[in-house]
Amino acid sequence: MLAMNKKNFLGTVCAAVALAAVVSACGDGTTRSTGLEFSRNMYDPIAFNPDQPNKNFKNGITAQTPPTGTTPIGFTRFDYENSVEGYELAGAEITVNPLTVTEQNLKEGHALYVTYCAVCHGPEGNGDGTITKDREVEDSRGKRALENFPEPPSYQKSAGTPSSRGGQMSELTAGKIFHTITYGWNSMGPHASQISPEDRWKVVMYVQELQKK
Template sequence: MKSLFKKSLLFVLALSAVSCFNESSPNYQYFPDMYEPIPYEPYGEYEIFLNGQSAMLPAEGSVPRGWKPYDYENSQDGYQAAKSELTNPLPYTEDNLAKGRQLYTIYCAVCHGDQGDGQGIMVQREKILGIPRFDDEGRNITEGSVYHVMYYGLNAMGSYASQTSIDERWLIDHYVMNLKNNLQGGEERAFEEEATQEEEAQMKNLIPAVNEERDQLSDGNQGSPGTDNDGQENQNEE
């Protein structure tokens, strides 16, 4: 009799607990940290914001962290200018070439091929055709043209500016030019020595002096045609 009473009591308690459940609202939470995030939700509504939305446009004039301006326009003139003027700022070292090879394998080899001969797996499977070799005399790629195409894209190739950082694109640039040299049968390019800590410190010490000299020049050029308030030529925004 007592056993039946206990079972009946447990059944009633369980039924009562289930009847309190409401699918339209949260119920009892165990470890609520996983349900109630501390930061604002991207598209949540919060009274603290003027329009009630946490997803807002960046302030005017702000730039993403790590972003640097690129002075060449996405045009044929911009391409030709970058091709003739732009050079790789990273030293040509064994380590940088190895990093460039790794990045090239990830982003480029699928179309351009491991050797830069335009015979990547996508071409072999006839998913895309007409990929030029890096030693194509008609294109005559340079460090600047390779970077420009990675930044903006060209023809069937899209931009890789969102997938890669500035340094990563220059690392790939080194490896692409190395593949071009190999296809042409040229001599191996000698590796450069990386800057020592002492040399980097010397460069940092030069920056204040360069800035001071620039400020002096800008003071003398204020108001001249074609310059901004710092005496530097205005550049088109990308």
């Protein structure tokens, strides 16, 4: 009997605590209060947010400029500037792809090429991508033609197409192709933010296969 009373008492206490917690967490509809909070330090981070003022630094800014020459974690540095001189230097110093030519790398390079490059350069690198052709769209404003992009030069050796920066497209070195993917050139925008350095080398590998045709 005593044990039964203890169980009933504990059950009543637990129910009362639960009810109090629910009621205290409810607002009255007129304030922004969230009621009582448990373990507030789980919500408020100890570390500063990048945009918060910070008295620990003389300039009062949390997001400090990294020291000159440092490299962020996960970032691969490309030590060639975005210029014609940088392009030529990359072409002269990087003549071999740092990745090993394998069936898997070529397969992934092809997939990346189709995703990012074929729309302009064409599936076989002939410069006949879909956005270089006549296209039209129809919507609530009616039917209208879309702007055509200029055809890029063909990569293929058989086409004998010269590069706008000199030499044949089929003779571009790995460094020149990588530099162009990274920084862009003419109508082609930079792809460094879209394609990782390793994947860029896979694209280079596939493009150099197209150069052989």
